[in-house]
Amino acid sequence: MAFSAAGNSGRPLADINVTPLVDVMLVLLIIFIVTAPMVAIPIPVDLPQHTDRVIERxxxxxxxxxxxDAGNQLYWNGQPLAREDVQSRLSEQAQVHAGNLPELRIAASPDAQYEVMAQVLAAANNAHMERIAFVQ
Known part of the structure; x- marks a missing residue:
């Protein structure tokens, strides 16, 4: 819809008010002038260097x-295990394989009690197991 100005013989007013546009452009110009030097400052980053040395893993x-299982019985690689022995067995494995710990794969029955799982996870944490996976 066009606006009509008084005394303009009923023709629509076609002038655009550019003052707000100029104000916005000046503000943006000032922001870019202030931030441009900060973008040009180099940031030191230590990148790894290429080497031909083979890392033995x-x-x-x-x-x-x-x-x-559903009866809250623990099985270590298919062999029954008492709950009290989980901590010692995990610590033993952590000492045997120091620096290259095995992955602990835990499979729990949906009917198992939460307390048993909490004890197993606490034992794994105390033995400093780094890789724990939940499987079905």
């Missing part, structure tokens, strides 16, 4: 498969 040990 030992093969990971076989994973530990820990299963909790």
């Amino acid at each position: 030992p093969d990971p040990p076989p994973p530990i498969e820990l299963r909790v």
Whole structure:
């Protein structure tokens, strides 16, 4: 819809008010002038350098498969295990494979109690197991 000005013989007013546009452009110009020097300052980054040296990584040990069945019985790689022995067995494995810890794969029955899983996870944390996976 066009606006009509008084005394303009009923023709629509076709002038555009550019003052707000100029104000916005001046503000943007000032912002760019202030921020441009900051963008030009180099940021030191330590990147890794290429080397031809081959890094020897030992093969990971076989994973530990820990299963909790519906009766809250624990199985270590298919062998029954008492709840009290989980901490000692995990600590033993952590000492045997120091620096290259095996993956702990935990499979829990949906009917297993939460307390048993909490004890198993606490034992894994206390043994400083780094890789824990939940499997079905």
